[in-house]
Amino acid sequence: xxxxxxQDGQYTFVDEGxxxxxxxxxxxxxxxxxxHDVVDGFxxxxxxxxxxxxxxxxxxxxxxxxxLLKFIEGFVELKGLKDMILLGNSLGGHVALMYTLAHPEHVxxxxxTGSSGLFENTMGGSFPKRGSYDYIKERVEYTFYDPKTATKxxxxxxxxxxxxxxxxxxxxxxxxxxxxxxxxxxxxxxxAPTCLIWGLNDTITPPHVGxxxxxxxxxxxxxxxxxxxxxxxxxxxxQFNRILKKYLEKLNETIxx
Numbered sequence: 001x002x003x004x005x006x007q008d009g010q011y012t013f014v015d016e017g018x019x020x021x022x023x024x025x026x027x028x029x030x031x032x033x034x035x036h037d038v039v040d041g042f043x044x045x046x047x048x049x050x051x052x053x054x055x056x057x058x059x060x061x062x063x064x065x066x067x068l069l070k071f072i073e074g075f076v077e078l079k080g081l082k083d084m085i086l087l088g089n090s091l092g093g094h095v096a097l098m099y100t101l102a103h104p105e106h107v108x109x110x111x112x113t114g115s116s117g118l119f120e121n122t123m124g125g126s127f128p129k130r131g132s133y134d135y136i137k138e139r140v141e142y143t144f145y146d147p148k149t150a151t152k153x154x155x156x157x158x159x160x161x162x163x164x165x166x167x168x169x170x171x172x173x174x175x176x177x178x179x180x181x182x183x184x185x186x187x188x189x190x191x192a193p194t195c196l197i198w199g200l201n202d203t204i205t206p207p208h209v210g211x212x213x214x215x216x217x218x219x220x221x222x223x224x225x226x227x228x229x230x231x232x233x234x235x236x237x238x239q240f241n242r243i244l245k246k247y248l249e250k251l252n253e254t255i256x257x
Contacts, residue, residue, distance in 0.1 A: 003032045003039065003050070011075050014050040017043030020108075021081050024050040025072065027090030027114075027231075028171060028178075029140075029158055034089070037237035041245070046085070051075045053092070055174060056167040063173040065091075065181050069098045076106065085248065087111040089231060090120075090204070094178055100190055109251055110194040110217075111244065114205045114230045117183040118212050121204055133159055143230040145201045187216050193254075194220035195247045197240060199228035221247070 003014045014032055016039050024035050032050055039048045053068055062070075072095060076084075086107050088096030093115025100107045136159045141147035161167050194217045198210035207224065214222040223243045225236045232240045 003036065005032065005052070008078060010054075011078065012052040013075070014039065014048070016049075017045070017047045019046045020083065020085065022046045022048045022085045022087055023076070023081060024048065025086070025088040025092030025096050026050065026053065027092050028055060028175065029161065030089060030092060031154075031157060034231060034234050037241060038087070038233050038244075041237070041241040046248075049079070049081070053095075055091075056161060056164070056170055058170065060166070060169055060173060063170040064177040065094060065098060065174065066177070068095050068174070069102070072099055073103070076103075082106050083108045085109045085111060087113075087244075088115055089113045089233065091116055091174070091178055093117065094181070094183075097183055097187060097190070098181075100192055101186055104191060107192045108255075109248075110190065110192045111197065111247075112194065112213060113197045113232050113240070114199060114202055115196075115209075115213065116178050116205060117181070117187070118216075119205065119209050120178070121206070136162055142203060144235055145199065145227050145229040146235065149235050184212075184216060187213070188218065190217050191219065193251055195244065196220055196222040197232055197243055198222065198224050199230060199232050199235070200224040200226045201228055202230050204230040223247075 005012050006015055022042060026034060035050055042048055054071060058067055084107055086096045093112040094117045096110060097117050100110050137155045140150040140155050140158050144150055196210050196213050198207060200207060210222050214220050225232050225239050228236045
């Protein structure tokens with residue numbers, strides 16, 4: 001079911017619930033629906049906000065991680081957000097890492113799931129095959145442990161995106177930007193408590209990537225979900241929410257102590 005969205009200037013976003021802010025950053029082929037269960041699971045206690053990043057629509061000369069970071073900085077400033085729990089999946093995790101390093105005063109905690117920033121194995125960086133529905137279907141299924149998770153609606157959405165030459169050009173630009181931007185030397189400076197939730201069967205950012213993030217980020221903890229690939233919040237939403245809820249409860253206890 002489609003999430004209700006709001007518009008404020010150039011920004012389109014989901015904004016559900018009240019309480020401490022969870023700001024969610026989606027991935028390269030991410031959609032707001034990817035986080036439906038996160039919104040439903042946390043909106044009773046938190047304010048869950050998901051801005052639509054302009055991955056496909058931004059001018060090509062701006063299509064980069066730096067361009068996306070600037071976009072998120074503008075959104076946070078416009079909405080007056082602070083003390084955020086910043087949750088990023090895949091490319092969104094990469095942008096979340098960059099934001100946390102640039103604005104540590106605004107980030108209470110960082111949550112990464114299948115994040116890029118160290119290593120990723122993806123079709124990004126090469127021009128996606130336009131016009132081949134079977135190819136796009138195969139690539140979408142590749143991101144899930146159970147191929148059935150790749151619904152026809154999801155495949156159709158990705159096929160529509162890759163059928164557009166300008167959108168494909170942006171995808172390639174941003175994917176190359178991510179591949180160039182290895183953050184191994186920077187992320188040990190992150191001081192925010194960090195929760196890493198990884199699919200044990202992730203083919204895009206394999207388990208060793210989760211272990212490496214855990215090693216490099218000083219105050220981090222790592223959780224694996226079995227029979228799960230690159231998008232745990234979609235493929236195993238109950239387990240994902242259970243891990244995140246327990247982590248946030250512990251985080252609140254630590255802050256209050």
